[in-house]
Amino acid sequence: MWKEFKAFAMKGNVIDLAVAVVIGGAFGKIVTSLVNDLIMPAIGVLMGGVSFVDLKHVITPAEGDIAEVAIRYGAFIQSMVDFVIVAFAIFLFIKLLTARKKQEEAPAPAEPPKDLVLLEEIRDLLKRARD
Numbered sequence: 001m002w003k004e005f006k007a008f009a010m011k012g013n014v015i016d017l018a019v020a021v022v023i024g025g026a027f028g029k030i031v032t033s034l035v036n037d038l039i040m041p042a043i044g045v046l047m048g049g050v051s052f053v054d055l056k057h058v059i060t061p062a063e064g065d066i067a068e069v070a071i072r073y074g075a076f077i078q079s080m081v082d083f084v085i086v087a088f089a090i091f092l093f094i095k096l097l098t099a100r101k102k103q104e105e106a107p108a109p110a111e112p113p114k115d116l117v118l119l120e121e122i123r124d125l126l127k128r129a130r131d
Contacts, residue, residue: 028086035082052078 008014036053044050055074062068112120 027089031085031089032082035078035085039081040078 040052044052052074055077056070056072058068058070060066060069
């Protein structure tokens with residue numbers, strides 16, 4: 001069983017997937033920082049100084065040791081912007097890969113069969129004989 005697992009783990013697809021997960025995690029952190037630290041503060045300033053982190057609807061205010069219960073829709077908006085940016089980046093990456101794959105797979109024009117070439121030559125000769 002160990003040999004089977006080792007063979008499975010060492011396949012190229014598994015290693016590629018592991019690398020993709022690590023890079024994807026790092027990319028996600030970069031996008032989250034971009035959204036939280038650059039985009040949302042800029043949007044907040046344009047909207048009159050609104051901080052999206054502080055946008056919430058308090059259901060039950062904090063009392064003593066009990067924390068407040070609130071719907072933090074500002075954090076949700078930030079997560080949605082985060083998602084849209086990641087989804088768009090993945091879309092562009094997949095589109096680039098698909099375009100590159102199509103270029104690689106573009107088949108060269110196939111030569112017509114010899115009998116078809118001969119028939120075309122006969123046709124052309126007959127046309128010339130009539131003219």
